[in-house]
Amino acid sequence: MACDLSALSNLDPTDPDATQRLLDQCTAALTDPSLWIWAIVFTVVCAAVGALIGKYKNAVARDALLGAALGPIGWLISLSLPVRKPAPMCPLCAKPVDAGDKHCRHCGAALSPSPVGGVSRSFREMR
Numbered sequence: 001m002a003c004d005l006s007a008l009s010n011l012d013p014t015d016p017d018a019t020q021r022l023l024d025q026c027t028a029a030l031t032d033p034s035l036w037i038w039a040i041v042f043t044v045v046c047a048a049v050g051a052l053i054g055k056y057k058n059a060v061a062r063d064a065l066l067g068a069a070l071g072p073i074g075w076l077i078s079l080s081l082p083v084r085k086p087a088p089m090c091p092l093c094a095k096p097v098d099a100g101d102k103h104c105r106h107c108g109a110a111l112s113p114s115p116v117g118g119v120s121r122s123f124r125e126m127r
């Protein structure tokens with residue numbers, strides 16, 4: 001007798017020993033280490049594929065988590081999400097700054113506003 005729906009449908013309700021045997025077999029199937037190894041390998045592979053998608057979307061951690069949690073459905077969600085813009089960086093110290101900042105909070109350099117990316121390219125080229 002295997003642990004599946006046909007065994008459950010063919011179970012004799014008047015035989016408690018048969019019910020216990022089926023329950024024991026199903027419990028043994030769930031605690032089989034090979035099942036858990038496959039589940040862990042599948043989760044790691046799904047997270048790695050999600051991270052690859054996230055590499056091109058600038059969101060590696062987000063898409064790796066989506067892949068690990070939802071598998072191929074997470075990949076589809078990752079593919080449908082927009083590409084994240086990288087955080088603006090200080091041209092002098094190369095640390096991240098907020099888009100509206102006038103001065104770098106790390107080194108104090110003046111940041112000129114730019115419509116795209118927060119820090120202008122001309123200031124970056126001036127150094």
Ligand SMILES: [Zn+2]
Binds near residue numbers: 091093109
């Ligand atoms: Zn700086």
